[in-house]
Amino acid sequence: MKRILILGATGSIGTSACDVVRTHPSDFRIAGLAVRSNRERAEALGREFGAPVFCGEDAAERAVEETDADLVLVSTVGLSGLAPTLAAIEKGVDVALATKEVMVAAGELVCARAEAKGVKILPVDSEHSAIFQCLQSFGGRGATALPDVGWRGRRDVSRLILTASGGPFLDGPDDLSTVTPAQALNHPRWKMGPKVTVDSSTMMNKGFEILEARWLFDVPADRIDVVVHPESIVHSLVEFTDGATLAQLSPPDMRVPIQYAFSWPDRLPAERARLDLATLSSLTFRAPDEARFPALRLVKDAARAGGTKTAVLSAADEVAVARFLAGEIRYTDIVRLVEAAVDAAPDLPCDSIENILAADAAGRKLAKEWNS
Ligand SMILES: NC(=O)c1ccc[n+]([C@@H]2O[C@H](COP(=O)([O-])OP(=O)(O)OC[C@H]3O[C@@H](n4cnc5c(N)ncnc54)[C@H](OP(=O)(O)O)[C@@H]3O)[C@@H](O)[C@H]2O)c1
Structure with a gap:
């Protein structure tokens, strides 16, 4: 029986993850559920699975500290996934990672720490x-x-x-x-x-x-x-x-890769479309x-630059998408804004949480201030 902590339980990935656990009650148990604001839904899930619920901005990190899990599913959005991922690694608990921004912003640091601790990072994407x-x-x-x-x-x-x-x-x-x-x-x-x-x-x-x-x-x-x-x-x-x-x-069907991350190295049967x-x-x-889609080139350039440029990119994109959804900038401004932020932000080595947070803050500030 694997005990799984689900961070981002009310989201699209979290909901599919709960479904995977529902389908395999004798293989998986939910050790805890963390969300940011959707307390009502989280508590309903908590009652269903008999699991503790954590709510709020630091809920994911608290959940890692306060529960006893064999695997942590990180499926929150953006950089909010970084602190709980590092906390799980520090605790020696394996991570099933959906929140790709963690690797975009801090891949070098996260992988170095995981390797040092012998912690597995299983892909969910x-x-x-x-x-x-x-x-x-x-x-x-x-x-x-x-x-x-x-x-x-x-x-x-x-x-x-x-x-x-x-x-x-x-x-x-x-x-x-x-x-x-x-x-x-x-x-x-x-x-x-x-x-x-x-x-x-x-x-x-x-x-x-x-x-x-x-x-x-x-x-x-x-x-x-x-x-x-x-x-x-x-x-x-x-x-x-x-x-x-x-x-x-x-x-x-995202339940296929989620279930594989949970069951690895085994495969479990499931009634799904074939x-x-x-x-x-x-x-x-x-x-x-x-x-037409210059974002690909932009990310490859930032990857080549290395250091914290990709942390700036991730942060600026998070703000750019929010500004687009709020009607503040045009669709084609998203990539222009991100590129301007990546060019303007200083580059630091990606070897400490402080540098990543500084790059993230710089990316956010530049993105909020950007005008077309
Ligand atoms: N959806 C997919 O099919 C898919 C596929 C591959 C990868 N991914 C990646 O998986 C991640 C999650 O995507 P999603 O589509 O599931 O997002 P989503 O539907 O927007 O759900 C996000 C979840 O994270 C929670 N959350 C946000 N900030 C939090 C915080 N600070 N502490 C605790 N919980 C927090 C939200 O809680 P509230 O509801 O309370 O706000 C919600 O439960 C993203 O990085 C995405 O790129 C998603």
Whole structure:
């Protein structure tokens, strides 16, 4: 019986995670539930699962300190995931990580601490879970835990290929400047929280996923490619040095990667939609259009710069998305704003929580003050 602490229990990932636990009551138990403000819903879940509930801005960190868990699911939004992730690592508890901003802002620091403590960081994002699953099936060091499952010692891996649905604006409109929040929140394949949905539409999310993969699997960013795959059936691929490429496929359902992070290294049966290749008319792939979606280039540049530039990027994006949803800036301003903040902020080494928080604060300040 694995005891799982769920941080962000009322969100899209948290709700799917509760469902996974409901389906496997003899394998998983909820050790605690943390949310920011949705106390009523959290308490209903607390009663259902007989688990303590934590509410408020520091709820996630308190929950890590005050509960006894075997695995912490971090699925809050943005940098709020960093302190509880570091607290879990410090306590020696494995982490199932959905909050990609933790790796975007502080991947170097988080991985160094996890490695020092022998803590596993299991991917929840569907693309990273796909890569993780492909690496497992190839045997070798892939059969052990992260961070060992990464690039180090894997001379047999030549490239990681992240698939992207392309979001709602893949085929138009040509002029993205008039896109409204309602249009950006209307993702064609995945039902997710608002921040990640807007990030998916700008492809900033895919850029973040390059950084997430870079740290989770210890792969240089220039060996991580993105391919647009609108059907969202192939969740990502690993190309090996002998010319073989492995992919993981399933109908789009976040409960699959969440459950894998919970059950790893085993697989548990579940009644879910199955892939029926005979009824799929086609699976299509194309190169991303970096001219229409400049976020990809921006993230790759920040990754190359290293240090705390990616923490600035993540913070500025969080503010930019909030300002867009509040009607303060245009859709196309999101990437312009983030780029201006990344250029203007000082770069520091990504080796302490203080530097990451300073970069985060600088990114937020620049993003709040930015005017088109
Ligand atoms: N949704 C997906 O399919 C998906 C897929 C891959 C990766 N992700 C990543 O997973 C993370 C969560 O995404 P989501 O779509 O589930 O977000 P969401 O639906 O907006 O839910 C966020 C959850 O986090 C809680 N929360 C926010 N700040 C908190 C804090 N300081 N302390 C404790 N709880 C806090 C919220 O509580 P309240 O309800 O009380 O505000 C809510 O339960 C994001 O980083 C996203 O990029 C999501």
